[in-house]
């Protein structure tokens with residue numbers, strides 16, 4: 498009986514050098530990374546009769562949930578069906594399966610998510626409701642046709658695992674105070690920036706939960722999202738549906754007539770949505786949204802490019818919060834270390850002498866990654882009279898950023914460096930997450 502599975506050797510750092518054997522063989526997994534899936538595939542019954550697809554998929558999802566992964570990526574590679582999980586924002590291999598499992602596995606996920614089983618040439622998206630067999634999590638399944646077959650990404654939503662306590666976001670005191678201050682105002686537009694998975698939605702939900710805790714049943718909060726990631730109590734949440742032409746602008750215009758006090762807009766990505774959000778912020782609503790921009794200070798240029806007049810921005814935006822998540826050193830295996838010389842060269846003598854450079858060495862508790870959990874790194878730009886004047890003058894982003902720094906803003910890099918100095922994370926992790934051009 499041929500071996501069923503293969504795995505990149507633990508500790509193998511050189512990803513590109515990995516060439517799975519034509520018939521992958523099982524190599525020993527170690528520590529906590531021993532998977533239920535591997536154990537199932539090695540079992541005598543499976544060795545005799547082959548795996549049952551439903552059980553195999555349950556084990557794959559179970560492994561991902563037990564390790565605390567946010568999503569599962571299943572994709573046909575050249576010689577294997579690669580299954581990876583995203584842990585603390587970074588992909589990691591779970592197992593490699595023979596390529597001929599691909600159709601059965603994608604078929605199983607399609608049944609679970611109520612998708613069209615025979616459809617293999619077009620992307621499909623759906624969700625599988627929480628199942629006690631899968632630990633009560635909801636799965637958001639996305640199937641994408643590639644030239645080698647279907648690539649499946651499953652996002653894992655654990656309703657019991659979500660905390661929207663603003664104090665638990667890990668913001669430093671100054672950032673938290675400034676953020677609380679702008680969300681406590683009755684009007685204005687608050688924008689969050691950062692790539693996918695940088696904690697923007699969690700921070701916005703935490704802000705909304707904070708307002709509910711503060712105002713109770715006297716406040717009216719409505720959202721337009723794509724998609725609604727979590728159902729919040731006492732909040733009217735709507736999900737855009739472009740197939741039915743229920744777009745951000747249409748939803749927002751309609752919502753404005755209902756006059757909620759607080760409006761959350763999932764993302765500002767077009768001029769029309771931007772104009773409505775700015776207008777709402779100017780007319781007595783508190784509007785919270787996200788926008789794509791590398792630096793917090795770049796938000797203004799981005800909105801001016803969407804044909805929003807600088808004077809409208811200057812009077813409507815109360816603050817921009819740049820967010821990233823950096824992984825924290827594993828408490829069980831952290832030890833002093835020397836960062837890469839190239840990165841060290843970017844630091845001042847002052848920082849180098851103050852820093853307790855610490856890195857996780859890799860152990861069972863952290864699945865050999867050296868990191869456990871993540872924490873927010875922030876760049877809080879609060880709009881005051883000086884910044885307002887700079888926005889009116891349409892200053893380039895770099896100049897605007899310098900003025901904001903002069904007004905006390907810490908850049909993402911400066912904020913994150915404080916965590917490196919305290920030994921909470923590594924310089925390499927900061928460089929990975931925060932673009933080096935933001936030094």
Ligand SMILES: [Zn+2]
Pocket residue numbers: 827828829830831857858859860861862863864865867868
């Ligand atoms: Zn560790």
